[in-house]
Amino acid sequence: MSHEHVSNTKRIWTVFGLLSIITIVEVIFGIIKPASLYMNSFMAMSLLNWLFIILTLVKAYYIVWAFMHMEGEKSTLKNAVVLPVIFLVLYLLFILLTEGNYIYEVFKNSTIKWNF
């Protein structure tokens, strides 16, 4: 099994420090909202939002890999857990966000005013 019986307390605290720093960076960006990031967008989303999402994924990676100790598991277990989630989430997001945007366009361009 993956239980190496040595204490990896040091790594735990390092990861905690890293997660805290990322959270602090996110909050700082969320409060000052730099115009260069907030006003420019890439694929219908502002650069600031992309930054938040990327930082969140980095945090998720560290939580799963270090705290849930995925890094010590066999690659079959890693793949069996991570790949279905990534695939299905991307699929779901693609469908729902495209559809949401489509409905927005329909509301916007229709002759009937729906919210007044």
Next chain:
Amino acid sequence: MEATVTTANSEEKTWGGGNEPMKASYGKLMMWFFIVSDALTFSGFLAAYGFSRFKFIETWPLADEVFTHFPFMHGVSAPMYYVALMTFILIFSSVTMVLAVDAGHQMKKNKVVIYMFLTIIGGMIFVGSQAWEWKNFIKGEYGAVETKGGSLLQFVDKEGHRVALADFATTLPEEREQLSRSKGSWFMSESSLPAYSVAEVQAGFKAHPDLLIRTEVITKDKQKTILSRKDSELRLTQASLVVEGANLTHNEYGSKLFADFFFFITGFHGFHVFSGIIINIIIFFNVLLGTYEKRGSYEMVEKVGLYWHFVDLVWVFVFTFFYLV
């Protein structure tokens, strides 16, 4: 016949259990697959939130105007600090959980006890914080008016600062009693009435010429549209409902779906934290009683640890999509 019979591994009971192709015990593996399905459930919720948000992208509430409270700092607008604090509390309880797992690997019972205890306390503080957050969300701060068409009108002064209904609404000599089942002609009742009627808000607005109306529509500079005084007066004539705070059908922050998703997703997450605390308490007492010491393995702590980290993982995403993005 011999050609078709597999001779390799014939000594091992392949289907009899006991062998671990993924080198993880049955219980741990099942916890992982439970987490996969639960992760997909939360992804479904958050994707549905994204769907509704993209659908109403021009009128969605701005999160940092909604969540501005911080304990003991009344009236100070402190967006995000409180949720950031909650995030820290949950990440920290995740750290103590992983330290408990680590101590379990080394069979150090006392350390496991201490770290499990800290984890439970952290979880309780988190759930308490969430309750406080809900309380503020439900109570509301400024109040708003809903039009016949279902869009929301908020009130601002000349500088664009929000103004609460209580600061300008007049009191008219009118009485509107809440309908309760005991007074209804049939088994009917209604939810509690707002402090002011539409007519009182309209009269108060007329009496304060420096007030303006802010609509839900987001402009190019990512601010809410503020109407001119003339347009404001015109829009207010369409008012049909005074909204204070939030419930599942109306809320003073903007899109109705915003409050629905807030209650549902943070509620579902809070329920996960709550059940995590209960499970942690059970395991904590098992550790105290020495169950795992006798068993020779603290793997049970590891399994609840997986669940607890997962709850933290979900919060990281909820934090991003509700408060940052």
